[in-house]
Amino acid sequence: MFLKNAIISIVIAVLCPILQAEDAIDLTEPMRQSLVYLEVSSVSWEQIQPWRQSEVETVGTYGCAVGPNEVLTLAAPMSNAVSIQARRYAQNEFIPARIKVIDYEYNLCLIELDKSAVKTELTPLSFENKYNKNKDLRAYWLSSGGHLTTGRATLDRADVMYSNVSFVRTLNYVLSNPSRGTGNGEVYCLDKDAIGLACWSTETEVGIIPAESINRFLKQARQESYNGFGAVGFETSDLLDPSVRNFLKMPDELRHGVYVNTLYTMGTGSSELRSGDVILAINGQSLNPYGRYQDDRYDRIGLENLISKEQVGSTMMFSLWRDGKQEDVEVVVRNIKADQMLVPYYGYDRRPEYLVVGGFVFQKLTRDYMTMWGDGWQGKTPPHLFQYYRSQSFKPTEARRDIVLLSYVLPTEANLGYQQLGRIVVKSFNGKEIGRFEDLFDALSLNPESPFYVVEFELSSPTVIIPKAQLKETDRQIMENYGIRELSYRE
Amino acid sequence: MMQHRSICSPCAAIALVLLLASPLPTVAQESVFQDIIKTYEKSVVMIMAVRQEFDYVTPWKKRPMAGGVGTGFVIDGQRILTNAHNVANARYIEVSKQYEATRYPAMVEFVGHDCDLAIVRVMDAAFFDDTTPLSLGGVPRVNSTVQTCGFPMGGRQLSITEGVVSRIETGIYSHTQADSHVIVQTDAAINPGNSGGPVLQDGKVVGVAFQGLQQADNIGYMIPTTVIEHFLKDVQDSTYDGFGSLGADTFEGLHNPAYKTYLKVPAKVDGVVIIEVVRNSTAEGILQKGDVLTRIDTYNIDNDGLILIDGLRLEFAEVIDRKQLGETVEIEYYRDGQPATAPLKVALNYPVLTWGRQYDNEPKYQIYAGLTFVTISRNYLENWGRNWLSEIPFTLRYLFIHANELIDDANRKELIVLSEILPDDVNAYLSGFKNQVVETVNGVKINALKDLPAAFAADKDGYCTVKFMDNDSPMIIDANAAKRREADILEKYQVPAASN
Numbered sequence: 001m002f003l004k005n006a007i008i009s010i011v012i013a014v015l016c017p018i019l020q021a022e023d024a025i026d027l028t029e030p031m032r033q034s035l036v037y038l039e040v041s042s043v044s045w046e047q048i049q050p051w052r053q054s055e056v057e058t059v060g061t062y063g064c065a066v067g068p069n070e071v072l073t074l075a076a077p078m079s080n081a082v083s084i085q086a087r088r089y090a091q092n093e094f095i096p097a098r099i100k101v102i103d104y105e106y107n108l109c110l111i112e113l114d115k116s117a118v119k120t121e122l123t124p125l126s127f128e129n130k131y132n133k134n135k136d137l138r139a140y141w142l143s144s145g146g147h148l149t150t151g152r153a154t155l156d157r158a159d160v161m162y163s164n165v166s167f168v169r170t171l172n173y174v175l176s177n178p179s180r181g182t183g184n185g186e187v188y189c190l191d192k193d194a195i196g197l198a199c200w201s202t203e204t205e206v207g208i209i210p211a212e213s214i215n216r217f218l219k220q221a222r223q224e225s226y227n228g229f230g231a232v233g234f235e236t237s238d239l240l241d242p243s244v245r246n247f248l249k250m251p252d253e254l255r256h257g258v259y260v261n262t263l264y265t266m267g268t269g270s271s272e273l274r275s276g277d278v279i280l281a282i283n284g285q286s287l288n289p290y291g292r293y294q295d296d297r298y299d300r301i302g303l304e305n306l307i308s309k310e311q312v313g314s315t316m317m318f319s320l321w322r323d324g325k326q327e328d329v330e331v332v333v334r335n336i337k338a339d340q341m342l343v344p345y346y347g348y349d350r351r352p353e354y355l356v357v358g359g360f361v362f363q364k365l366t367r368d369y370m371t372m373w374g375d376g377w378q379g380k381t382p383p384h385l386f387q388y389y390r391s392q393s394f395k396p397t398e399a400r401r402d403i404v405l406l407s408y409v410l411p412t413e414a415n416l417g418y419q420q421l422g423r424i425v426v427k428s429f430n431g432k433e434i435g436r437f438e439d440l441f442d443a444l445s446l447n448p449e450s451p452f453y454v455v456e457f458e459l460s461s462p463t464v465i466i467p468k469a470q471l472k473e474t475d476r477q478i479m480e481n482y483g484i485r486e487l488s489y490r491e
Numbered sequence: 492m493m494q495h496r497s498i499c500s501p502c503a504a505i506a507l508v509l510l511l512a513s514p515l516p517t518v519a520q521e522s523v524f525q526d527i528i529k530t531y532e533k534s535v536v537m538i539m540a541v542r543q544e545f546d547y548v549t550p551w552k553k554r555p556m557a558g559g560v561g562t563g564f565v566i567d568g569q570r571i572l573t574n575a576h577n578v579a580n581a582r583y584i585e586v587s588k589q590y591e592a593t594r595y596p597a598m599v600e601f602v603g604h605d606c607d608l609a610i611v612r613v614m615d616a617a618f619f620d621d622t623t624p625l626s627l628g629g630v631p632r633v634n635s636t637v638q639t640c641g642f643p644m645g646g647r648q649l650s651i652t653e654g655v656v657s658r659i660e661t662g663i664y665s666h667t668q669a670d671s672h673v674i675v676q677t678d679a680a681i682n683p684g685n686s687g688g689p690v691l692q693d694g695k696v697v698g699v700a701f702q703g704l705q706q707a708d709n710i711g712y713m714i715p716t717t718v719i720e721h722f723l724k725d726v727q728d729s730t731y732d733g734f735g736s737l738g739a740d741t742f743e744g745l746h747n748p749a750y751k752t753y754l755k756v757p758a759k760v761d762g763v764v765i766i767e768v769v770r771n772s773t774a775e776g777i778l779q780k781g782d783v784l785t786r787i788d789t790y791n792i793d794n795d796g797l798i799l800i801d802g803l804r805l806e807f808a809e810v811i812d813r814k815q816l817g818e819t820v821e822i823e824y825y826r827d828g829q830p831a832t833a834p835l836k837v838a839l840n841y842p843v844l845t846w847g848r849q850y851d852n853e854p855k856y857q858i859y860a861g862l863t864f865v866t867i868s869r870n871y872l873e874n875w876g877r878n879w880l881s882e883i884p885f886t887l888r889y890l891f892i893h894a895n896e897l898i899d900d901a902n903r904k905e906l907i908v909l910s911e912i913l914p915d916d917v918n919a920y921l922s923g924f925k926n927q928v929v930e931t932v933n934g935v936k937i938n939a940l941k942d943l944p945a946a947f948a949a950d951k952d953g954y955c956t957v958k959f960m961d962n963d964s965p966m967i968i969d970a971n972a973a974k975r976r977e978a979d980i981l982e983k984y985q986v987p988a989a990s991n
Contacts, residue, residue: 243968
């Protein structure tokens with residue numbers, strides 16, 4: 001037995017140097033002056049008590065130099081950052097850093113190191129646009145212990161996918177058989193060239209943000225203002241059923257195109273397209289019935305890739321099948337800002353707005369708020385709230401920019417009888433329709449002669465009556481009792 | 492009978508417990524109890540039923556069979572009273588008596604699922620030869636002793652347990668999961684199999700044992716005689732109509748003086764606020780949102796929504812519960828500071844999507860192009876399993892909870908869902924529409940399942956267009972292919988007809 005194992009070991013030992021010599025170029029040495037370890041401390045705000053900061057969280061992540069004092073890393077770990085410290089190879093002291101540009105949709109962040117603390121300049125990496133399927137890639141990162149660490153994986157495919165921090169689908173390369181879990185900004189290289197940053201990983205796969213996205217981000221980040229890239233402003237459904245094609249009077253030779261199901265009020269195409277259109281092609285790229293096109297480099301890939309690489313403000317040409325005939329429509333590229341959504345997808349780097357009056361806690365409905373219901377929150381949140389998230393998030397209107405809710409009631413004598421109310425949507429306050437959070441503040445001063453504030457809600461909820469007499473005293477007690485420093489916060 | 496009555500006083504009842512527990516019981520009192528048992532041991536019967544639930548997704552099929560054992564008891568008119576849940580969806584029923592091997596086939600004569608009561612008839616009149624009908628007593632007092640008789644698990648002979656009445660209040664009847672009436676709680680052991688058995692006090696039935704709390708010790712519930720009498724009176728005309736409801740939702744928030752002032756209700760007047768009126772209910776046109784309901788018949792409603800009735804604090808709906816459908820209650824309410832009274836007709840007042848579980852009610856279906864359409868019910872939604880409420884598709888959850896507020900069309904009688912697709916060439920691309928709720932077919936609004944055939948027949952240019960709730964994509968069906976394929980689809984999936 002021992003002898004057999006020994007033989008196998010010898011065989012492996014002999015083989016390994018041969019394989020390595022043929023296959024891989026080791027960049028450990030040159031990477032030393034390019035990679036950094038980042039320690040990020042972040043503080044966010046509680047959803048249930050929006051006046052209260054959550055505990056400080058500190059996480060480690062990886063970055064790489066893209067300028068003498070500039071480091072590229074993922075956006076996700078930088079959310080709500082209050083302190084960023086960088087550490088370099090073979091140096092013990094931390095270098096303070098700050099965020100220069102952050103794009104949660106691309107999941108990329110450019111940070112700048114404090115020049116005065118940088119002794120020797122970093123060696124910038126340049127990312128090369130390479131996509132060689134089935135090639136082995138090497139990963140490099142500077143670990144928390146200061147070691148230059150490596151891993152490997154095989155380049156398998158390209159796809160558009162959601163990052164774990166945003167609602168926009170962008171291009172990722174998917175690597176298979178990773179030697180270890182990487183997904184925190186490790187640099188993946190093909191031969192001697194950096195080609196992407198790792199952004200997610202599972203047991204069997206790793207996703208990387210490819211060079212083309214990185215370079216596009218960096219180019220814009222170095223311009224005067226950063227406007228971001230296109231986000232899709234509509235939803236599609238597949239157009240496979242021949243009955244539907246016939247119903248739409250599409251000629252037999254038109255076998256491609258995807259059906260436009262729902263339109264948003266924000267994002268690319270939202271004001272130019274109509275529900276019921278069939279998108280035949282975008283910028284000359286023909287779409288199949290699933291909404292994918294044949295990319296020169298990536299094979300079939302989702303139409304999101306065409307839109308998410310365009311700069312905001314540029315234009316694209318959509319070929320449509322509309323009302324029984326073909327039509328070309330020019331579409332302006334737009335992005336979607338989370339804070340402008342009817343139900344914001346995320347509230348990174350922002351304090352939640354709130355108003356406490358007479359113990360009634362009013363807040364904006366956000367996705368972060370709903371995630372308080374924990375695992376499986378989609379099935380547990382009150383359905384009237386979830387309905388706004390599910391089908392109205394991307395459809396704010398001039399009249400309705402926020403969903404304002406009574407979150408719950410801080411019990412006090414003045415709100416007797418109402419103390420079990422909560423998770424209900426405000427319709428009007430003192431008679432004023434509430435279409436955005438700031439309306440609440442305007443509404444407070446309405447009907448000055450009335451002894452009450454009157455709040456009406458959607459669906460069948462009771463009217464809330466808040467007596468104005470002794471309100472100041474009530475609010476003072478609430479602040480004291482429940483440890484609230486300020487009764488409201490607005491941006 | 493006089494002798495029995497004498498131990499009805501609470502003191503005597505407590506004494507009975509003490510005496511039974513003492514090692515040297517008084518002969519006289521023990522014999523009273525033995526007399527009761529002897530008189531009625533043949534009248535408390537075991538009911539065995541083979542049940543089979545309907546399939547609410549594909550209604551032409553039936554679910555697997557299951558057997559169950561419960562208890563019933565003989566009442567006047569050669570009838571057996573038991574729980575509805577003992578005989579719900581029963582395909583075959585058998586009744587047997589203590590110390591007798593004969594099994595007597597039986598059938599359900601009346602069933603009230605909303606109050607969990609049923610009357611079973613035994614075909615062979617000889618069954619009643621040695622039985623003595625039990626008679627109904629009143630509502631027992633809290634802390635008085637009661638005996639539970641029945642056939643609980645763990646043996647085949649009649650079991651008798653004793654305990655006291657712990658409390659009396661309005662509570663949920665778990666059979667439908669949605670109805671609530673008065674319940675009497677007792678610590679007399681009530682176990683599976685006891686269901687439908689009489690709870691006796693002083694030789695009279697004061698309740699029908701029907702449910703217990705699983706996670707608690709010694710919390711069992713019985714249906715009081717007020718509910719039983721309502722049921723028996725209801726079936727006197729040979730049909731069971733059920734219990735009525737107010738037809739409006741109320742909010743118990745008038746503890747707040749500012750709210751009272753705002754609604755212009757005098758400070759000394761208590762009541763509950765109307766926050767929603769059920770569409771097509773008898774309350775529609777009488778009550779409206781913001782009214783304050785202060786009195787029902789002669790009973791003043793307090794800020795918790797309770798009334799004092801027969802010395803008990805019960806929900807005000809008890810007054811409606813004691814009336815038959817078609818009778819009226821007088822309600823007093825405040826609107827704009829003015830009190831007003833109105834007669835309110837007692838009616839079922841079901842909303843468009845009822846919360847209660849249904850039984851013995853064969854679900855209807857309609858098939859078109861292999862697409863199976865059914866009416867949404869709780870039974871249909873429970874197909875998603877234990878955690879159905881969080882696992883059903885979102886639109887169904889939204890509707891289940893808020894249908895009355897979301898459906899503002901008074902003509903809408905049912906909500907129709909595409910429950911199953913029987914795969915075929917004609918529907919090969921339609922799987923994405925499963926479990927969605929139908930809005931229109933060929934532009935025709937679908938207010939009930941029966942609207943579907945005519946709507947599908949009105950295809951345009953050879954296509955049927957179905958629009959679903961909360962979905963901007965229409966479903967397009969080739970109408971000619973649908974007609975061509977219908978017989979084959981029904982044959983392939985063993986469906987007896989395109990509708991029932």
